[in-house]
Amino acid sequence: MNAPLLEVQNICKRYAMRRRSLWEKSEMVEALRNVSLRLTQRRSFGLVGESGSGKSTLARLIMALERPDQGRILFEGEDLHRLPRPILRNRRRHFQMVFQDPYGSLDPRHRVARIVGEPLAALAGRSPAEWLDAVIAALQSVGLEAADRHKYPHEFSGGQRQRIALARALISRPKLIVADEPVSALDLPIQAQILNLLRDLQDHFGLTYLLISHDLAVVEYLCDEVAVMFAGKIVEQAPPNQLFQQPAHPYTRRLIDALPQMRPRKPAREIVEQAGLPGSTGCPYAGRCPHVAARCLANDPPLLAVTDGHLSACHFASDVMAQHASIG
Amino acid sequence: MALLEVENLTISLPAADGLVEIVHGISLRLDKGQTLGLVGESGSGKTLTALAIINLLPEQARLSGRIAFNGADMLPRPDHEWCRIRGNRIGIVFQEPMSALNPLQPIGQQVAEPLRIHTGLDRNAARSEARRLLDRVGIANAAQRLRAYPHELSGGQRQRVTIAMALACRPDILIADEPTSALDLTIQRQILDLIAGLVEQDHMALMLISHDLGVIAETVQQTLVMYGGRIVESAPTPDLLRNRAHPYTQALFAARLVPGGGRRHRLPTLATGRSRALLSPGCPFADRCPFEMPQCRSAVPPPVPVGEAHAACCIRLDVVRDANRAAPA
Amino acid sequence: MNPRAVSSRRLPIVVGGCLASLPLLEALISLVATPFSPVQIDIPHKLLLPSSQHWLGTDALGRDELSLLLAGAQVSLLVGIAAVAIGLGMGVALGLVAAARKGWVEELVMRLADLGFAFPAVLSAILLRAVFGGGIGNSILAIGAFNIPVFARVSRASANAIFTRDFILAARVAGKGPVSIVCEHVLPNILPTLIVQATIQFGLAILAEAALSYLGLGAQPPQPSWGRMLNDAQSLLFEAPRLALFPGIAIALSVLGFNLLGDGIRDMLDPRLSRDR
Numbered sequence: 001m002n003a004p005l006l007e008v009q010n011i012c013k014r015y016a017m018r019r020r021s022l023w024e025k026s027e028m029v030e031a032l033r034n035v036s037l038r039l040t041q042r043r044s045f046g047l048v049g050e051s052g053s054g055k056s057t058l059a060r061l062i063m064a065l066e067r068p069d070q071g072r073i074l075f076e077g078e079d080l081h082r083l084p085r086p087i088l089r090n091r092r093r094h095f096q097m098v099f100q101d102p103y104g105s106l107d108p109r110h111r112v113a114r115i116v117g118e119p120l121a122a123l124a125g126r127s128p129a130e131w132l133d134a135v136i137a138a139l140q141s142v143g144l145e146a147a148d149r150h151k152y153p154h155e156f157s158g159g160q161r162q163r164i165a166l167a168r169a170l171i172s173r174p175k176l177i178v179a180d181e182p183v184s185a186l187d188l189p190i191q192a193q194i195l196n197l198l199r200d201l202q203d204h205f206g207l208t209y210l211l212i213s214h215d216l217a218v219v220e221y222l223c224d225e226v227a228v229m230f231a232g233k234i235v236e237q238a239p240p241n242q243l244f245q246q247p248a249h250p251y252t253r254r255l256i257d258a259l260p261q262m263r264p265r266k267p268a269r270e271i272v273e274q275a276g277l278p279g280s281t282g283c284p285y286a287g288r289c290p291h292v293a294a295r296c297l298a299n300d301p302p303l304l305a306v307t308d309g310h311l312s313a314c315h316f317a318s319d320v321m322a323q324h325a326s327i328g
Numbered sequence: 329m330a331l332l333e334v335e336n337l338t339i340s341l342p343a344a345d346g347l348v349e350i351v352h353g354i355s356l357r358l359d360k361g362q363t364l365g366l367v368g369e370s371g372s373g374k375t376l377t378a379l380a381i382i383n384l385l386p387e388q389a390r391l392s393g394r395i396a397f398n399g400a401d402m403l404p405r406p407d408h409e410w411c412r413i414r415g416n417r418i419g420i421v422f423q424e425p426m427s428a429l430n431p432l433q434p435i436g437q438q439v440a441e442p443l444r445i446h447t448g449l450d451r452n453a454a455r456s457e458a459r460r461l462l463d464r465v466g467i468a469n470a471a472q473r474l475r476a477y478p479h480e481l482s483g484g485q486r487q488r489v490t491i492a493m494a495l496a497c498r499p500d501i502l503i504a505d506e507p508t509s510a511l512d513l514t515i516q517r518q519i520l521d522l523i524a525g526l527v528e529q530d531h532m533a534l535m536l537i538s539h540d541l542g543v544i545a546e547t548v549q550q551t552l553v554m555y556g557g558r559i560v561e562s563a564p565t566p567d568l569l570r571n572r573a574h575p576y577t578q579a580l581f582a583a584r585l586v587p588g589g590g591r592r593h594r595l596p597t598l599a600t601g602r603s604r605a606l607l608s609p610g611c612p613f614a615d616r617c618p619f620e621m622p623q624c625r626s627a628v629p630p631p632v633p634v635g636e637a638h639a640a641c642c643i644r645l646d647v648v649r650d651a652n653r654a655a656p657a
Numbered sequence: 658m659n660p661r662a663v664s665s666r667r668l669p670i671v672v673g674g675c676l677a678s679l680p681l682l683e684a685l686i687s688l689v690a691t692p693f694s695p696v697q698i699d700i701p702h703k704l705l706l707p708s709s710q711h712w713l714g715t716d717a718l719g720r721d722e723l724s725l726l727l728a729g730a731q732v733s734l735l736v737g738i739a740a741v742a743i744g745l746g747m748g749v750a751l752g753l754v755a756a757a758r759k760g761w762v763e764e765l766v767m768r769l770a771d772l773g774f775a776f777p778a779v780l781s782a783i784l785l786r787a788v789f790g791g792g793i794g795n796s797i798l799a800i801g802a803f804n805i806p807v808f809a810r811v812s813r814a815s816a817n818a819i820f821t822r823d824f825i826l827a828a829r830v831a832g833k834g835p836v837s838i839v840c841e842h843v844l845p846n847i848l849p850t851l852i853v854q855a856t857i858q859f860g861l862a863i864l865a866e867a868a869l870s871y872l873g874l875g876a877q878p879p880q881p882s883w884g885r886m887l888n889d890a891q892s893l894l895f896e897a898p899r900l901a902l903f904p905g906i907a908i909a910l911s912v913l914g915f916n917l918l919g920d921g922i923r924d925m926l927d928p929r930l931s932r933d934r
Contacts, residue, residue, distance in 0.1 A: 050512035051483070063830050092832040105823035109845040115824075122832035168827065187369035187539060192583040214513055217585035258517035260542025262569055262584075265524075 003077070005176060005208055006039040006062065006095075011071035013057055013232075031057040032068070033232045033284075036303075041175065044202065044209040046219030046240070048255070049229035055212045058229075059178050062210065063097050064088060075176075093123055093172035100181035102161035106153040112139070112164055113149035119172040138167040141204070142197060159190035163197070170205065178210045183218060195221055216255060220244065228252050231284035234303055238310040248312035248321040250289045283314070291316050329399045331500055331533050332358040332381070337393035339376050339385065339557075347390055351376050351557040352628075354393075358501065363527065363534040365544040365565070367580075368554035374537045377554075378505050381535075382418055383410045416446040419494030421523075423506035425486035428493075429478040435462075435489045436474030442496040461492040466522060484515035488522065495526060502527060505537045520547060541584060545569055550637075553577050556612025558628070563638035573640035575617050575648050611642070619644045619651070670921030676914025677856075680863070680907075683730035693721035695728040696879045704897055716886070716900055717893060726907055728881040732793060732870070733911065737862040739797040741855050744804020749851065751805065752812030753839055756820060766809060773806035778865060782874040796875035800865045804858055811854050815847040853923040860915030867908050883908050 012034060016026040032054045039045050049055040060066050062073055064080045073080050075095060080088060096119065099105040106115050117135045120126055126134075136146045142163040153161055162182060169177050182198070183191040199222065201207060213219050219226050220240040227237040228251065236249040247253045282297040283289070289296065295315050303313040306321060314320060339351040351373040358364055366374045379385050381395060383402070395402050397413060414420070422428045430438060439461055440454035449457065455474065462470035465488040478486055487507060494502060504523060508516035524547050527534045536548050544551055544565070551568050553561040553576065561574040572578045610625035611617070617624065623643060631639040642648065687695075692712070699719030707714045713722035755766035782799040789795060819825065819842070828838050869875035870884025878885065883904040890900035 050514060065826060065829055089832040089834075092830065097827070097830045099823040099827065101823055105827055107824040107828075107842050107846070110841075118828060118833065119831035122828075122837075165827075168831075188541075188583045189369070189579055192585075195585075215585075221585055254514055258514045260516075260540060260546055262542060262545045264565065265546040 003040075004038045004074075005041045005076060006210070007072075007074040008035060008037045008058070008062065009072045009074065011035045011058070011061060011068045011073065013054075013061060013066070013068050030232050032061070034071075035229075035232070035234055036071075037227060037234065037237070039176070039208060039210060041208050042206060043224040044211060044222055046223035046226040047210065047212045047229060048214065048216055048219050048226060049212075050214055052231065053229040054232040055229050056180060057232075059097070059180050059210070059212055063095065063178060064092070089122065093119065094174050095176040095178065096169035096172065096174040098162070098165050098169050098177060098179045098182050100184055102158045102165065102185055103153075105165050106161055108153055110152075111149065112151055112153070115153070116149070116164060116167045116171055118168060123172065134171055135167075138171040139164075141170060141201065142167045157190075158186050159193060162186065162194055166194075166197070166201070170201065173205070174207070176208050176210065178212070180212045181214070182211070184213070184215065191218075198222055216244070216259065228255065233284055233300075233313060234311075235285065235313045236311065237303065242310055246310075246321050248306045248310060248317040249285075249314045250291055250320055251285050253320065291320065330357045330396075331360050331362075331398060332356075332535075333394070333396040333399075334377075334381065335394040335396070337377065337380060337391065337395065339373070339380050340390040341386075342388045349557070351380070354559060356552060356559075356562075358533045358535060360500065360533055361531045362550065363524075363536065363548040365548035365551045366535065366537040366554055367539065367541060367544045367551060369539055371556075372554040373557040374554050375505055378420075378503050378535065378537055381503065382414050382420060383407070384414075412446070415442040415494075415499075416497045417499050418501045418503060419497070419499040421487070421490050421494045421502065421504040421507045423509050425483060425490050425510070426478065428490045429486060431478050434475050434477055435481070439489065439492050439496060442493060446497045457496070458492070461496055462489070464526070465489070465492045465495075466518075467492075482515075483511050484519065487511060487515075487519050491519075491523065491526070495530070498530065499532065501533045501535065503535045503537075506539070507536075508543065509538070509540070516543075523547070541580060553580070558612055558641065559631075560613065560642070561638075561640040562631075563635070567635055567638050571635065571638070572652070573634040573638070573645055573648065574613075574642050575619055575644075576613050577640075578648070578652060579616075619647055667921070667925075669917045670925060673914050673917025673919070673921050676910050677860075677918045679914065680730040680734055680911045683727045683907075684734045687724070687727035687731055691721070691724035691727050693724045695720060695724040695881045704893075707899075713903055714897075714899060717889060717897075722900070722903055725881045725886060726883070726903060729883040729886060729904065729907070732876045732880065732882040733863045733866055733908075736793060736796045736800060736866040736875070737859045740800035740804055740862045740865075741858050743797070743801030744808045744858060745851065745855060748805040748808025749812045752809040752814075753816055753843065755809065756813045756816035756843075757835055757839055763813070767813070770806035770809045773802065773809075776803075778803040779869070779872070779874070782869050782872075786874050791874065791877040793876050793880070796866050796869045799869065799874075800862050803865075804862070807858060808851070808854065811850060812847060815850045816843050819843050819846045849923075849926040853919045853926075856915050856919035856922065860912040860919070863911050863915070864908060867904075 340347040439458040703719040785795040867884035870882040876882035886904040
């Protein structure tokens with residue numbers, strides 16, 4: 001069980017920004033810079049980052065919805081983006097996705113049965129009876145009823161729609177499910193329900209999750225390994241408890257500090273916004289980093305192991321680690 | 329005399345078969361320099377309550393009760409009197425900064441607008457005041473930024489601009505409805521600090537609305553928990569954190585994932601509620617309450633004192649408290 | 658149901674529907690029978706005022722006005738339906754291809770659409786007459802050609818909005834090909850917009866047909882048509898203004914009816930879609 005389920009190797013992806021005028025050259029934004037990671041079966045992986053970190057882009061590349069500019073994505077050893085179309089289509093049954101917006105990810109004009117069965121419909125060779133059985137089984141495994149298959153999405157609440165989306169993702173019995181902010185749009189008590197469901201499904205079906213979230217706590221609840229992304233780069237990677245107790249990158253520290261705590265807090269004195277986008281050389285976090293030194297502006301720190309199983313892309317990783325008191 | 333006093337506010341909206349009461353019997357009080365939080369999930373009526381206080385509900389809405397600003401009952405007053413208060417004595421910050429800003433106007437103009445309307449400053453004076461405000465909310469290069477359009481700014485910057493607009497006329501009250509929900513985590517932290525700092529500096533009153541308990545817990549002195557259009561618990565925030573009396577408040581706290589808490593066992597959950605239209609008379613939480621009894625559905629529970637300035641609307645508080653003691657959350 | 662709320666929202670549709678069905682009714686009736694033959698010239702009885710025999714009077718050649726109106730509706734309807742059908746069929750196809758392919762395909766289609774808009778329908782009608790001679794076919798082709806860019810633009814814009822939605826991504830993740838996605842997901846979701854646009858274009862087509870017939874480029878005599886009735890009435894404007902009034906009102910009511918219908922359908926569909934929460 002040690003062969004990686006998914007391997008991302010040195011992925012780069014650039015997008016052209018909207019040009020201001022016809023005469024300016026379009027600026028390129030580096031959405032992903034040299035990102036690599038490995039997923040092993042049954043060890044769920046979390047990607048944490050804010051907007052602009054590249055986590056959603058990475059998800060789209062992994063789902064073969066877009067092509068990387070450089071690098072490879074190997075699913076069970078096969079380079080997804082080199083496969084001929086029909087074979088790629090066939091492989092899709094093994095990796096599915098759940099999206100953030102429960103209201104946008106279901107076609108309002110289709111009934112639930114058709115929505116949930118869509119991945120099967122795209123693959124050939126199933127009789128209508130088999131198809132129906134699979135749909136009902138999928139609905140029941142997410143806590144909905146067989147009768148719900150006749151209804152339309154607008155008849156359901158946000159949490160229920162996410163269940164429908166989950167049923168759709170499960171129906172082809174995938175090995176990997178990429179979940180992009182699966183609970184952010186839901187109320188707190190419903191979040192808990194869906195998170196429990198995700199846990200149960202993982203155990204029951206032997207799934208592997210790639211969970212993308214801005215919420216550290218959600219990622220910690222479901223994942224065995226967490227990577228923190230900033231400006232298109234993985235800046236730290238470790239098992240969640242290690243990440244929380246001993247963050248080894250200034251950005252991770254900042255994320256942890258930003259979490260609301262359940263006690264009154266004195267507002268910080270420094271309120272000026274953080275200006276500056278990452279430059280093209282050097283560490284992308286240099287513009288905002290309290291530890292920044294000349295070295296940081298010149299060299300982009302590579303992702304290296306600080307301790308066993310704990311990686312960080314910072315020239316001063318060990319200092320950062322030592323500094324931070326555990327928040328338990 | 330309280331700065332803002334709301335008594336028994338009820339909001340009804342038209343539905344397919346007549347008016348439906350969405351918000352019932354809200355009473356609250358805000359004094360100068362006080363901070364109040366309204367916490368509840370989507371559909372609990374908290375945004376409607378905030379909109380009602382500044383009378384920005386759709387025309388078909390029907391309000392009853394009393395909304396008094398500095399002792400004067402505002403509800404029966406005509407709209408132009410409300411206009412004099414909105415943006416002037418009460419500043420509002422909404423959740424989505426992009427929809428609060430006019431995409432076709434530079435932000436300098438938009439910040440200057442309340443100044444020109446309410447304080448009658450001329451264009452130049454308003455402009456330099458706008459620059460000062462942008463500076464105050466922490467926007468770098470404020471002088472140049474005056475000419476920027478909203479789409480040229482980041483989400484955090486836009487929210488700072490809406491805060492500047494809300495504070496332009498030095499209002500007595502700032503109402504912030506989910507001011508940080510649409511923002512990244514690190515920016516959320518900055519914006520909350522900004523709001524809390526400004527409120528403190530100007531000795532304003534703050535009404536903060538959020539579904540996020542952590543945000544409320546950190547920022548406000550007094551908390552009101554809303555469910556199904558009613559206030560189900562009200563307490564000073566430290567008391568609420570220590571002692572959750574109402575079953576819904578308990579469930580809310582229990583559902584919170586504590587980061588750094590490790591991979592715990594299952595989260596405690598609530599059953600899914602039914603839609604509002606099917607609510608029976610009685611406690612709005614009855615459908616989902618683990619302590620529910622038939623009597624809960626016959627009448628709306630009145631507020632029961634639980635501690636100093638702490639009240640919860642539940643008829644089974646003692647049972648709830650014992651259960652809480654037996655299995656601390 | 659609160660009756661007041663219902664009627665105010667439904668008003669445009671009801672009124673629009675009634676007015677829009679007038680030409681349909683008129684055409685249907687005229688297919689069966691008209692009080693008098695619309696082509697029968699009857700000079701001794703020319704320019705009669707409305708009476709119990711001729712409800713709307715007669716025109717300069719003694720033809721019964723009412724029969725002319727009823728029969729004229731046939732042409733308007735035929736041209737309207739055919740022209741909108743052409744526009745829908747080809748325009749939507751082009752618009753969907755443009756939205757789905759993006760890149761240079763989209764640019765090409767949109768520039769062609771711009772050309773189509775720029776080219777006046779009247780001019781193309783004149784050209785067609787020069788090539789093919791007169792007739793309703795010219796009107797249909799000219800107006801239809803003008804409708805193509807309209808529907809191409811509308812369907813491209815709506816389709817673009819649908820393409821950004823997550824359920825399209827989900828369909829791609831499921832392995833659906835681009836054609837199935839367009840047919841199964843995009844088309845059903847842009848249908849309401851297309852329906853509304855079609856009703857509006859129908860009204861405009863009636864107006865355009867009247868203009869073309871007025872200029873003599875469309876329906877040829879003795880085929881009755883509202884536009885030509887206007888032309889015939891022109892020289893007698895001061896003697897018998899009613900001859901211009903009746904077809905004019907018929908045209909105006911039809912166009913108004915279809916516009917209201919389109920507006921009403923749009924309003925009715927909108928809140929239902931946005932109530933989708």
